[in-house]
C-alpha cells in the first residue's frame with residue numbers, strides 16, 4: 014500500500030520507470046507518513062546515480078524511520094537503536110567500494126546515539142546520513158524526543174515537555190571537521206531530492222536533517238511551515254542547491270548563502286522564525302578518517318608471513334648453533 | 335659515605351671486600367623466584383623483563399608477573415606504589431608464577447613493605463635493599479628506613495643493604511636512571527648467568543639508542559656484576575637446557591596481537607581499558623604493515639558495532655576489551671548472534687564487578703560470557719590457558735566465527751595479559767588466514783538464511799555479491815531475512831542458531847585428563863590457572879594422593895566425554911579465581927551457596943555434585959595454595 018504522495022512521485026517518473034528496481038517490500042508506514050516521500054527520493058537518487066544495487070548499503074537504527082532499509086532493493090542493515098553510525102563506519106572502513114547510506118530518527122541519532130553522532134561528524138567518513146526528524150518517538154508510540162518543541166504533550170510528558178529542543182543543525186555545525194550539513198522537508202519532493210543528491214555527491218559525512226511528518230501522532234506539527242511557504246528560507250548559491258523556476262516560485266523567501274561560510278551557517282541554523290531549506294555548510298576539503306586510515310597495503314599471505322617473521326625476530330631466543 | 339660506621343647488618347658487606355669470590359659455594363637450585371620492586375619510573379620493569387629474557391636465553395624456564403601499582407604516578411616511597419616484576423626461573427619448563435618469592439631487590443623499604451604485607455615473600459626470603467635511605471637528609475625517612483630494616487631482620491628475613499646509589503654514582507651522574515642495570519648485573523651474578531648474554535640483551539633492548547647509551551648501560555651491568563662477585567656471600571646456579579628450537583618470549587597480550595595478525599583478521603575496533611589495552615597498543619604498531627587497522631572508537635558499544643559492520647561487509651573483525659567494556663557490548667553481541675555475523679570478542683578479564691580491580695587477575699566473567707545478553711544468544715566461549723594459547727586462540731576463533739557465522743568470545747585475564755612465558759616460535763601457515771572475500775554472484779534462488787536442516791549453518795551473503803540483496807535485521811526474521819512475527823518462524827530461527835553450537839560441539843575432542851583417569855579427586859579448571867593447578871596436582875600426587883586434573887578450553891559448547899571422565903573420580907571440584915561462597919560460613923548452606931562459575935556450569939549440565947574452591951585476591955592462583963586446598967578437600 015503506497016501513499017498518495019508516493020504515487021504522485023512515481024507517476025512523475027513514468028517515462029523511464031526503473032525506480033522499481035530499487036523497491037523491495039511494501040512500506041508499512043502510516044498513510045501520509047513523511048518517510049514515504051524520503052523513500053521515494055532515495056529510490057530516485059539510486060536510479061539517477063546508477064548505483065549498483067549490490068554495492069549499496071542502507072544502514073539504520075531502530076524506529077519507524079529505521080525500517081527504511083527493508084524497503085530498498087539493495088543491501089540493508091537494520092541494526093540497533095542508536096548504533097547505526099558505528100555499524101556504517103565499520104562497513105565503510107572494511108569496504109570503501111560500497112555506497113553507504115544511514116537512516117536514523119531524532120531519538121536514534123540525537124538521544125541514544127548522540128555519542129556516535131558527534132564522533133561520526135568528526136570522523137567525516139564518506140557516507141550519506143538522513144536524519145528523519147519527526148520531533149518525537151514514533152515506533153514506541155509517542156514519547157518526547159530531544160527535538161520535540163517545548164510544551165509538546167506526549168505520553169511521557171502529558172503536561173508538555175519541559176525544555177527547549179536540541180538543535181541538530183547547530184550541534185552538527187559545532188563539531189570540528191563537520192563537512193556537509195543540510196536541511197530538507199519531506200513535503201517538498203523537489204528540494205528534498207536536490208538536497209539529497211548534493212549530499213550523496215559530497216565525499217565525506219553528509220548530514221541531512223529532514224523534517225518528517227508523523228500524521229499518526231503529531232499531525233499538525235509542521236502545518237505552520239507548510240501553510241506559510243514564506244516562512245521557508247530557501248538557501249541558494251552556485252555551490253549550493255540548484256533551484257528550478259518552479260521551486261523558486263513556491264519559496265520566494267531566499268538567501269544566497271555560500272556553503273563555505275560557517276559563521277552564517279550557524280546563524281541560519283539557529284533561526285526560529287523561519288525554516289531554512291538547503292545546504293547550510295559544505296567543505297569538500299575536510300579531512301576524511303576513511304581516507305587516512307585506508308591501508309595502502311593489501312592483505313596477502315606473503316605480507317602476513319613477512320610481518321610476522323620480522324615481529325617474531327624481535328622476541329626470539331635462538332637455540333645455540 | 336662512610337660505610338664503616340654502619341651497624342653490621344649485611345652479612346659480608348661491611349664495606350670491605352669480605353668473602354672473596356673463590357670462597358663462595360655455588361648452590362644448585364631447581365627454581366628461584368626473584369622480584370625487583372621500586373617506585374614507578376625507576377626501571378624495575380625493564381630490569382625484571384631483561385633478567386627473565388636472559389634466563390630464557392640461558393635455557394631456563396621462566397614465568398614473569400608484572401607488579402603494577404593501581405595509579406600512574408603513585409607517591410614516591412609508598413607501600414601501594416610498588417612497581418616491578420617477579421620472575422620465576424626454573425630448571426624445567428615453567429607453567430605459572432609459582433609460590434612466594436625467594437629473593438627480592440627493593441629500591442626503597444616502603445615498596446618492599448607492600449610486598450611483605452601482602453604475604454608475597456617466603457619466610458626467610460633474601461632481601462637486597464638500597465641503603466641510601468639510611469643517610470637521607472630527611473630524618474623521617476632515615477627513621478622509617480632503619481625501623482623497617484630492623485623489623486625485617488627481626489622477622490627472619492635475610493637482609494643485605496646495598497650501596498646501589500653510591501656505586502652507580504661512580505659511573506653516572508643520575509643513578510635514578512641506570513640503577514636498574516646495576517641491579518641486573520647483581521642478579522646475573524647471583525644466578526651465574528653468562529655476562530655476555532646479559533650484554534646481548536642490553537644491546538637488544540636499547541637497540542634503537544646510540545652505542546654510547548648501550549655502552550653506559552653495559553658498564554653499569556658489569557659494575558653490578560663485579561660488586562656482587564666481591565661483596566655477596568652467596569651464588570646460585572639453576573641448571574638449564576638450551577632449547578633445541580627457536581622460542582619467542584612475549585606476554586599474553588603481545589601473543590594475542592600477533593595471533594590477530596596471523597589470523598588474517600583486518601579490523602580491530604576497541605576502546606582503551608586495562609588490562610586489555612596493551613594488546614591494542616602493540617597491534618596498532620604492527621597491524622598496518624599487513625593492511626589491517628585498529629580503530630579506537632568513542633566507546634565500547636561503538637567499538638563492537640564498528641567491528642560488526644566491518645565483519646558484515648568483509649572478513650571477520652574483532653573487538654578487544656575487559657569486563658566493564660564487555661558489559662557494554664552485550665546488546666551489539668546479541669545483534670551479531672541474531673544476524674549471524676562472524677565476530678571475535680576478546681575479554682581480558684579483570685577483577686569485577688563495576689570498576690573492580692582493573693590491574694588484577696580474576697576469572698569471574700565465564701557465566702556472563704556464556705549467557706550474557708537478553709534472550710537466547712548462542713555463542714562460542716573459549717579460554718586461553720597459556721601465553722601460547724593467546725596466540726593460537728585468535729586463529730581458531732576467527733576460523734570458527736567464519737565457519738559458523740557466530741560470535742566467538744575468547745577469555746584471557748590480567749595474569750596472562752602481562753605474564754611472559756616462552757613458547758615455540760610459530761611457523762606461519764597459509765591455512766591460518768581468512769579466505770578471500772566471496773563476491774561471486776549468488777544463485778537466483780539463494781536465500782540469506784537458508785539454514786541447513788541438520789547443522790543450522792547458512793551461507794553468508796556479503797555486500798557486493800550480486801543477487802544477494804537483503805536487509806539484515808536484529809528482528810526475528812525468516813529465511814529471506816524478512817521481519818517475521820509468525821510464531822513458527824521465530825521458533826525455527828532460534829533453533830537454527832542453536833544448532834550451530836551443537837554442530838561445533840560435534841567437532842570438539844575430549845580433553846585429556848592430567849594424571850590417571852581414575853582416582854579420589856578430579857580438579858577442573860579453565861583459563862590461566864592451568865599451570866598452577868597441574869603443578870599442585872603433581873605435588874599432591876607425590877604425597878601419595880590419587881588426584882588428577884582436567885582443563886577446559888571450550889566452555890561453550892563443552893566437549894563430549896566429560897561425564898565419563900567425571901565418573902572416574904570419587905569427588906570432583908573446580909578451582910577458580912573468582913567468587914564463591916565459603917560453605918563453612920555460618921549462614922551458607924546447600925540452599926543458598928553460590929558456586930564459582932565453572933562449578934555452576936558443570937553441575938547444571940552433568941548433574942554431578944561438583945564442589946568448588948575459589949578466591950578473589952586479585953593474584954594468579956599459586957600452586958602451593960591449590961595443593962593445600964586439594965589436601966584439605968581430601969581430608
Ligand SMILES: Cc1ncc(C[n+]2csc(CCOP(=O)(O)OP(=O)(O)O)c2C)c(N)n1
Pocket residue numbers: 075076077078079094117118119120121122145147149150151152153158
Ligand atoms: C536499547 C533500546 N532502547 C529502547 C528501545 C525502544 N525504542 C525503539 S525505537 C525508539 C525511539 C524511536 O524514535 P526515533 O528514533 O525518533 O524514530 P521514529 O520511530 O520516530 O522514526 C525507542 C525508544 C530500543 N529498541 N532499544
Ligand code: SF4
Pocket residue numbers: 041042043045046047048077078147151152226227228229230
Ligand atoms: S507513527 Fe509516525 S513516524 Fe511512524 S510510521 Fe506512523 S506516521 Fe510515520
